[in-house]
Amino acid sequence: MDGLEILDTGFVRNIDESASIGSKLTDETAGELSRLDILRQKYGKISPEELNQRINLRSETAQALQDLKATGIGKNKLGPAFAGVYDKKTGEYYYAINDFMGEIPELHPLLDKRLLDMPQDVIDSYTFTKGAGSHAEVLALNKALQANPTASIEDFMVNVIRTGQAKTKPLGMMFDRCPHCAYLTEGFKFISEGIKIAK
Numbered sequence: 001m002d003g004l005e006i007l008d009t010g011f012v013r014n015i016d017e018s019a020s021i022g023s024k025l026t027d028e029t030a031g032e033l034s035r036l037d038i039l040r041q042k043y044g045k046i047s048p049e050e051l052n053q054r055i056n057l058r059s060e061t062a063q064a065l066q067d068l069k070a071t072g073i074g075k076n077k078l079g080p081a082f083a084g085v086y087d088k089k090t091g092e093y094y095y096a097i098n099d100f101m102g103e104i105p106e107l108h109p110l111l112d113k114r115l116l117d118m119p120q121d122v123i124d125s126y127t128f129t130k131g132a133g134s135h136a137e138v139l140a141l142n143k144a145l146q147a148n149p150t151a152s153i154e155d156f157m158v159n160v161i162r163t164g165q166a167k168t169k170p171l172g173m174m175f176d177r178c179p180h181c182a183y184l185t186e187g188f189k190f191i192s193e194g195i196k197i198a199k
Contacts (some may be wrong), residue, residue: 053157054191057086057093061159062172064095069163076100078163081175083136085144086157092147096139097163102130108145110153111138114184125179132180136160141185153187160192 033041046054061084069078079098086093107115115133123132137160144156164171174192177185 053086053088054159057084057157057159057191060084060086060093061095061161064093065161065163065171068095068097075163075165078165079136080163080165080169081136081160082163083140083158083160085137085140085159087144087148087151087155088157089151089155090148092144094140094143094147096136096143098136099130099134099139102134104131104133105139105142107133108142108149110145111142111184114186118180118183122179122183129178129180133184135178135181137177137181137190138184141188154189156188158185158188158190158192160190 061082064084065082068082077097077100079100082095082097084093084095104115106112111133118132129135137158141156141158145151148155160175160177162169162171162173162175176192177190
């Protein structure tokens with residue numbers, strides 16, 4: 001007989017007698033939230049439109065990185081990170097890699113102000129860089145903001161992935177922001193699966 005039996009252990013035993021061989025038992029913790037429900041509580045529910053945008057941004061970013069690698073760019077010039085930004089208003093994508101020399105282009109006023117106002121403790125908190133503002137996510141966002149100067153922070157989605165320079169950090173793996181980038185890009189939507197900020 002199919003049905004559920006609540007056990008003293010707090011588990012629910014689902015008995016499926018329609019299985020072809022004997023009874024099939026599956027245990028689930030009674031009263032606990034599913035992983036999806038926990039994620040929704042933590043991050044909020046994602047609309048089907050946003051889910052589609054995230055999937056497309058990941059795909060477009062990965063393809064743009066493959067296209068760049070196909071040009072024969074060397075590992076030293078490519079760097080560890082590749083960023084893609086999607087402008088939800090225009091439907092355009094923008095990409096960037098870390099600046100090899102640590103040079104910062106003319107920044108959009110929002111990013112420029114944040115760079116100038118960056119507290120010393122944030123600057124001192126991260127030294128594995130060629131310079132605050134020279135990382136891929138900031139440069140890609142700058143391109144997007146320059147192309148659409150009337151856009152708001154909410155109009156952009158950012159994806160940062162690894163370029164595959166190490167076996168332990170494979171191509172396409174999500175890349176956490178450094179403290180400099182976290183400060184400069186605060187408020188922008190990052191779809192990175194990493195939830196902690198790199199130190």
